[in-house]
Amino acid sequence: MNCREFAGIVIDLARNQALDTTQRTQALLHAELCIHCAARLAEERAWLANVRLVAIEINRQEAPTRVEAALLTALRAQRQPEPMRKPYTVNAAWLSWRWAVVAMVLLLMAGLAGIAWRSSNGAAPSQEALRVATPLPVSTPPVFAAQVVATPEPMPARVKRRAPQQREARSSVAPSSETAAPFYSLVEEGQMAPLESGRIVRIEVPAATLVQLGVPLTEATLTQPMQADLLLGQDGLARAIRFVPHTPNTRTPE
Amino acid sequence: MHNVPFTSDEELLRLLAVGDESAFTALYRQHQPPIYRFALLMSGSAMVAEDVTQEVFLALMRDAHRYDASRGTLGAYLYGIARKQVLRSQSRNHSHVSLSASAADENEEVPTLIAADDPLHDCARREVILRVRQAVLALPAKYREVVVLCDFQELSYAEAASALDCAVGTVCSRLHRGHALLLERLRTLSNADAPWRDVVVRCLT
Ligand SMILES: [Zn+2]
Numbered sequence: 001m002n003c004r005e006f007a008g009i010v011i012d013l014a015r016n017q018a019l020d021t022t023q024r025t026q027a028l029l030h031a032e033l034c035i036h037c038a039a040r041l042a043e044e045r046a047w048l049a050n051v052r053l054v055a056i057e058i059n060r061q062e063a064p065t066r067v068e069a070a071l072l073t074a075l076r077a078q079r080q081p082e083p084m085r086k087p088y089t090v091n092a093a094w095l096s097w098r099w100a101v102v103a104m105v106l107l108l109m110a111g112l113a114g115i116a117w118r119s120s121n122g123a124a125p126s127q128e129a130l131r132v133a134t135p136l137p138v139s140t141p142p143v144f145a146a147q148v149v150a151t152p153e154p155m156p157a158r159v160k161r162r163a164p165q166q167r168e169a170r171s172s173v174a175p176s177s178e179t180a181a182p183f184y185s186l187v188e189e190g191q192m193a194p195l196e197s198g199r200i201v202r203i204e205v206p207a208a209t210l211v212q213l214g215v216p217l218t219e220a221t222l223t224q225p226m227q228a229d230l231l232l233g234q235d236g237l238a239r240a241i242r243f244v245p246h247t248p249n250t251r252t253p254e
Numbered sequence: 255m256h257n258v259p260f261t262s263d264e265e266l267l268r269l270l271a272v273g274d275e276s277a278f279t280a281l282y283r284q285h286q287p288p289i290y291r292f293a294l295l296m297s298g299s300a301m302v303a304e305d306v307t308q309e310v311f312l313a314l315m316r317d318a319h320r321y322d323a324s325r326g327t328l329g330a331y332l333y334g335i336a337r338k339q340v341l342r343s344q345s346r347n348h349s350h351v352s353l354s355a356s357a358a359d360e361n362e363e364v365p366t367l368i369a370a371d372d373p374l375h376d377c378a379r380r381e382v383i384l385r386v387r388q389a390v391l392a393l394p395a396k397y398r399e400v401v402v403l404c405d406f407q408e409l410s411y412a413e414a415a416s417a418l419d420c421a422v423g424t425v426c427s428r429l430h431r432g433h434a435l436l437l438e439r440l441r442t443l444s445n446a447d448a449p450w451r452d453v454v455v456r457c458l459t
Contacts, residue, residue: 011433018411043437050386051405054295057383058406061300063290063307068282071311072275078315079273 001030006037014044183231183240198239201230263328267318282311285329288407289336295402296340298391306339326416330409333417337399344395389439397432404429 006027012018013027031038207226227244261269261280269277286307293306313335314321321331390398403414404425411429415422 007430011429044433047433047437047440048405050382053379054383054386055406058291058295059287061291061294062287063304067304067308067311068279068286070308071282071315072278074312075273075275075278075315 001026003030003034003037006030006034007040010037010040010044014041014048183229183242185240186238198234199232201232202244203228203230264323267321267328270315271318278311278315281314281328285332286311288329289332292333292336292402292407293340295387295390295406296337296395296398297344298387302340302343306336306343309339310335327413330413330416333403333407333409334419337418341395385440385443389436389443392439393432393435397428397435400425400428401432401436 009019009023009027013024016024019027031041204225204227207224229242229244230238231240231242233239261277263281263284266277266281270281289310290303290307293303294300297303297306310332314332321328325331390401393401399418400414403409403417404411409417411422411425414425418425
């Protein structure tokens with residue numbers, strides 16, 4: 001027997017099983033002559049001793065009695081005759097009806113928001129969009145500000161591009177302040193589907209409204225109408241808002 | 255109710271199919287301990303082992319007809335279900351894969367681990383047990399399940415192959431590879447700064 005053959009049977013040799021007498025004798029002879037294979041056999045035997053130690057500990061453990069009790073309860077429930085399950089069916093039907101109503105309401109809201117978008121396509125500030133689509137006129141803390149600031153830019157395809165000179169003019173007055181202004185979330189985490197795509201709509205709103213929505217403004221600006229960017233999600237609902245510093249010629253996007 | 259002390263698994267399953275509680279109890283009491291221990295060794299968590307045991311017997315209750323005696327013993331069939339449940343549970347909660355100090359604590363509920371007469375000897379034994387279980391849990395699942403079935407549950411290669419739905423040759427080669435990894439791991443764990451020593455220190459207090 002060579003080392004390779006020995007390695008193939010060393011586990012069975014250590015266990016003293018599944019080997020005929022000839023194989024076993026040859027393997028033991030090889031181990032007497034080969035230090036490497038003798039060490040491997042010793043390791044296997046030590047492993048088996050350790051396994052027995054663990055087995056003694058493990059064999060005292062069983063599932064708690066509550067598992068058997070729970071299973072017997074399940075078995076009894078499974079045996080219940082058909083009429084006992086009827087309320088379940090009624091309940092399911094009522095649930096699906098309720099879901100249908102929820103879906104209809106959501107579709108209606110999305111449709112209204114879509115109309116609001118189209119009507120706001122131009123100079124008119126989309127106050128209506130804000131009114132229709134903003135579900136939460138509460139002062140939500142800006143918990144999502146960091147994420148939202150990063151998301152509007154990756155979806156430029158649906159955001160109208162501004163004329164180069166407009167961009168230049170704006171940047172000379174308020175360099176990068178518009179893009180740097182953080183978005184303030186209008187919804188709680190988990191309240192809406194994740195933002196997959198969206199659109200930014202420039203609006204003009206009373207400063208007090210912005211304050212209501214959680215945007216911090218100084219007292220000096222509270223009396224003026226303010227420009228803001230409203231981030232609408234793929235469902236047409238407002239997700240976040242940001243304050244646009246008031247500068248000449250920046251009333252609305254093109 | 256039937257009295258079913260010496261009935262075969264097939265007969266018990268037939269009775270279970272018509273909702274016989276005592277048949278279910280007999281099957282459960284016979285097959286639950288090895289299934290629970292298999293899940294415990296595979297996951298290192300008593301909680302996972304309990305969940306897996308429950309799922310295995312719920313599946314048996316629901317789909318007893320799926321068992322085909324010509325393909326292996328009922329025990330092997332149940333190991334097959336348990337194995338899938340363990341893997342599913344670990345993909346849900348990866349933290350159960352390693353036997354951490356907290357997982358070890360979970361098993362401290364076993365009172366026999368606390369020796370009254372010779373705490374030093376008991377701690378040495380406990381040290382070995384922890385090392386071995388940690389090494390087993392560190393194995394990739396395909397080797398771990400073979401090692402648990404063949405070494406700890408003492409299934410034959412053919413029974414393990416039936417449980418794992420693979421060839422006997424696959425079981426043998428995985429067992430050899432698993433042992434090679436285990437022995438290597440145990441050599442590493444023998445280092446003085448092995449993390450499990452923390453657990454041993456706590457044991458002495
Ligand atoms: Zn050799």
